[in-house]
Amino acid sequence: MAPRSDTSKRLSELRMKHGRPPASPLEPKAEKAETLREAQPRFRGLESGHRACQGCGEALAARLVMESAGPDVMVANATGCLEVFSTPWPQSAWRVPWIHSLFENSAAVASGMEAAMKAKGKNTKVLSFGGDGGTYDIGFQALSGMLERHHNVLYVTYDNEAYMNTGIQRSSSTPHAATTTTSPAGKERMGKRHLKKDLLSIIAAHHIPYAASASVAYPADLQRKVRYAMGVEGPTFLVIHSPCPLGWRHDSALTVEVARRAVQCGLFPLVELERGALTNIMPIREPRPVADYLELQGRFAHLFRKDDYRAQEELDHLQALADHNIETYGLKGEGLDPMDSTGMSHVRRGGPLAGRS
Amino acid sequence: MIEYRIHGRGGQGSVAAAYLLAAAAFEAGFTCQAFPAFGAERRGAPVMAFVRIDDKPITLRSQVRNPDFMIVQDDTLLLDPNLTAGLRPGGAMLVNSRRPAEDFAKRFDTRVVAFPATDLAVEVIGKPIPNTALLAAFLALTETVPQEALAAALRGRFHGAVLDKNLVLIETAAKAVEQGAWKELADA
């Protein structure tokens, strides 16, 4: 093999830096000239090849977040699936500085990292990641403290609505009536008895500059929210609905469809809040019945039993919760808004609506 | 080594008095140690603080059980007959009181000097905090540490008007007692 020239070595390093595999010397040279867009190396903070399950919503969400956040970031990651599947020692899928400490302290570790950046006069943005368990439950105090102290940190919670890493136990984010291994359905129970915690309202009460919900079904919307948060000086918060095919018991190929229906039925409203006030929503063109969303998932299978009167009761209950969201947030859209929950799901990267988001 | 015990009520500045006495001793070239009887007491509750003064390093960390001298910032504390427990024979007690020393000397088998430090403090600094006046009187009685050292210690702790008023207060208080009355006790 002929020794590579300095230029090709440098190119190869650059490619590696931004997540592309080195070009093989045996690889035939591309015939057509690269367009500018193709020549632009795409930054991927979370590299492929990690060990997430197929169809993992969290992996998809994290990749989208990292792409938008860019390379000048540091991540503090709570214990959970994301941490475990991305860093089996000695491998790591992260191309940014990344630290995992504990389950319940990622917001506090991020606070320290941010304080260090401030002390050293650096602008590197600190991201803090946690699942719903690490955010709604055990890490909640550290999160509240970080927001109150106004650290310049973007906190992202990947909400898959249960403790998936430990084998699908209920969390305070688990929706009402969903079954998990610690909220099974039986003669006396119809899954989780309690409601999903309204975390966003609690976050809103901290009056932070920006908080939003997003969904893996709407990547353009998700990435716009990340980019916006990245530009805010101060604490920002993003909750991303991230289906877990294993825990929700749906087909791995349906992750995006399941997530989309959650938005379109009103159970997972996509909203934006500034200083605690609602400033934007993604309208729903035609609200779907919650059953459309629930029926795809094994965790709600007990709600579709014909022989159990409680099933219809709980379906009605969940429908009422969705209706409540639609009413409270004013989600009902009018007409053919290209940015609504139907229009947005047809937006493709570089498509006709690019740049409008 | 001379050991002191300061009794007072929470809010009267007993710990501050102990620190000031130690700081004054330091200013005069001695080694010193001052610490409170650590407690969870609230305002008004009986509190204690301890001081040791020596001319060599002090390694002992125990509370002062056998003080050479006691300073009592509130005469109601003298209702406790055990207040003077451990006071060395030949020791002495300075009490902040409007009552004459004889009233206490009858009940406690020790030398007592009493003087109304709170009244004096109210008069001079406008606040009922007797600690600096008592310290000045105490140093006048024992002559263990010069008054200038106490003034230097005050300068390290207070500023502005508070300092100025306290400097006047200690000068006045030092004259309110018999200069050197306990000098022999302190030297013994």
Next chain:
Amino acid sequence: MREALEGSLAIARAVSMAKPDVVAAYPITPQTHIVENISKLVAEGDLHTEFVSVESEFSAASVVLGAAAAGARAYTASASQGILLMSEVMFNISGLRVPLVMTIANRAVGGPLNIWNDQSDTMAVRDAGWIQLHCISNQEAVDTTLQAFRIAQETDLPVAVNMDGFVLTHTMEVIDMPTQAEVDAFLPPFEFAGQLDPANPRSMGTLVDPNFFPEVRHSHHAAMGKALAKIEEIDAAFAKVFGRESGGLLTVEGDKKARVGILAMGSVVGTMLAGYEDFKDEVGPARIIKLRSFRPFPAKALRKAVKGLDKLVVIDRAISPGMGGVLGTEVSAVLSTMDKAPKVYNYALGLGGRDIPENMYRDLLKLVEDKKAPRFAVLDADLEKLAPEDR
């Protein structure tokens, strides 16, 4: 310069001279005066640091972890329940080999609630993988704090500087305070080779499976072993600049030829030294061993220090119920490999702030003359205060 200072204020000033980038703390008695004084220095503009006033000790430890991992010199202080609340993070800090410094204002651990001094808090995190140093005076606490910053960054291990709560933290005494120029000559700027840096992305705290976990633990243990020499070396380097040392790993004081020894950590050593001066003629002299480094434990130095002793009294300021004194148990284990090991008498004293009087020296030496002296006891417990069935 020599000054009469409260211990907590002196520590705040020492920390300030180490120029920490980030300080995070949550208030707890008897640590409060330290962080209050640091806050004051920050408010007056005398200390330029990111002071993060957190919502719990758990977050205090997490913040300094994140800060140090991101390349900042970081400091925190706590005590008692606070140490236990941060214990999970403490294991993590050392396990990730993040260098930082914490003051522990030693206090008992409840329940029942007790705010006074003993060393149960630091003993409860004995296995957390931190360097644990003990100080007998505020001078040593100041000097050890400055040394700790250097020890931490030269070993990539966190250092806990233990000072007895109240007994040292709230005591005013004469302290020779270093000048900034002296500190700058002794303490280089913070460096942490493993820090998080976007120019050189690194993953820290990954999932380590059984294929590598024992190696991680081994290297941590080995690093602790290597830290023994570092602690001595840095104490000597400190002496070069400041003209005084803090006692390396341990020091032998009192009568070096005595056949009876007393070993202790923290301020009680000072009380024993005072007792030695006042009572040696009455009950005889003792060799007084001041243990400064509890972790790493200086086994070799200890065996040398006790050579020739018939009896060794180990004073414990914490107990492990169902076993005995923590320090005493460890000393016994270390001495078990000696040919002529002294008999160890292990006494817990001053638990929960019970005052340890000067005459304790006399009482201990008299007690161990008795062949029937217990090998372990909570010596100052007054059993008369307990119901018969609780004795």
